[in-house]
Amino acid sequence: MALPSVAAASEHHPFEFETALKDLANSSNVKSVPSKFNFINQPTALTSDSIPIIDFSALTADDPHPRSKAIHDLSKACQEWGFFILVNHGIPEELMKATFTAITEFLSLPAAEKKQYEAKSASDPIKCGNFNVANTSNQIITLWRDYLKLYVHPDFHCPEKPHLLREVVLEYSERTRKLARILLEAVCDALELEQDYVDQVLKLGSSFQMFAANYYPPCPEPDQAIGLPPHTDPGLFTFLIHNGVAGLQIEHNGHWFNADSPQNSILVNAADQLQILSNGRYTSVKHRAVVNSEKERISIVVANGPAGEAVVGPAAPLVQKDGHPLYRSMKYLEYLESQLLKDRVGGKSLLEQQKI
Template structure:
């Protein structure tokens, strides 16, 4: 599979993939979507499962074990399945229904949200990606991306989406704060220091929903190529159809999840802030030839204005910083426009070589 280059055009609105899939009896993937890959992933009984209720338990031993488990999952897998998180199942199901209603809107309704720049708070369309062999292909999906905190943005239709999304993203912010606290406590970071750096009261939160219709040739198209996320933690739920795969020890694993659970992965700024201890893992979305898949993703970051570099106490402990600092919103917008620079992920570009230390 040829690596992606720095040519990444995320804001083109072409005919929606849903329209293409609904309007014809496709037997093969059209050439513009062709991306040869091996979509099969491994299954594992070792995927970490975190019981969120234990983090808020009155029993100190139970809570201490949960904090240890979160830290271990973030450092070894960069991913975990969150259960007993307290978000009502009906709210999650309602969000799936509302987002599907959006994708069912007429094309004229959706096209008005075609983004003109990376900073547009509402974006709708699909992605074109160019690899290092100068081959351009379109991803097998339609998407909607919204900035939902500290300012909330949402399409006018369907009307029910706004209320559901406000409640769901608020609850996700609460979960994020607790998980950040757990990671901080596990690394013996002062919570006041963490709050001062991350400024979570004004955290920048992005919601994305993706529609992946059945694909006649799943090995010749892809929903999302391998990538990492900006932010601290990313939360993902879906409509009951799995498709997320994560990379671990150089192999791809299926990230299947029990009903009413949430898939959570460490994102780039948590890896940077912990000076490499927590791992922002590569993951991808594969497609299938039988059922449509809808994923609903919430990316949770620090404040847009937060300067994200390694935590000072960890730098002191390690003897050096592994990553350069950068304002969070600049990182987000850079990644939206260019997933890779000179063939390398942006996170890798942020690394500091031992002979190239930044003097603060």
């Protein structure tokens, strides 16, 4: 599969790649947010104990009764929240810890080592640094975040150092890809689609998967900067784990909620192509990453999508039930490219543009 290719990663593109934020944040004389990071926001949010919890072991149980309940709960979570906390998923705690260790080692590499991976275009299969976004007033804002992004399937890409990184990223991405497949099989059951419908239509054997590590250093003025502005994810399911420092917030019924998740669980969200495939039954909700003044936060995200060549539209059996499609069909690779080139923070999202 060809990688997302964006020729317009230029001065006209809203994403301009910069150098590491880590060094700036570690400087003892940074008492306020430099103007280029200025993004006025209200980082406080409501706390909710209502974010659904899905027991993955029940989805794979031989007993049909707990499995049926788990499928129902998963479907309800995708409809009402677009997010859920996945427990008993089977990924070893040791692997999750090792992944954070490897990412921390990568972040601590000398600048000269990391510079070879500094993003030159949005389509690089390995890229690190941070980037700017434009808002609706054409102001350029640098995000309070450093990142490492890797395309890990169908082709695997990873930095050579630290040596542990390749091993843990490969294993973690393979395990999460298997989780995503089982979740999608459960979705097929919930939507009364043939078991292999999604697999065939979305060509999951060549699914496009991205691994990302996000580093949010302490910020002297959390209401004057943002880690990631409100957005939805492309793809089917996105998995997130963090280093024990919360910061992800999700939008639900017009309010922002803190999306805290217990240790060793995985926070999962339904993404854009799942909303499109379900003809609007499931929802890809906006979420954001806020920063704090006390602790560094590291999150590890794995985005699981269809194959790049797969044309994603509302599932034909669902369209037949509904009488009409609610979304246009689009090749997933083109969707990724279009999102990379989308107008700006606060503008109409690509998902909204796909509505008929």
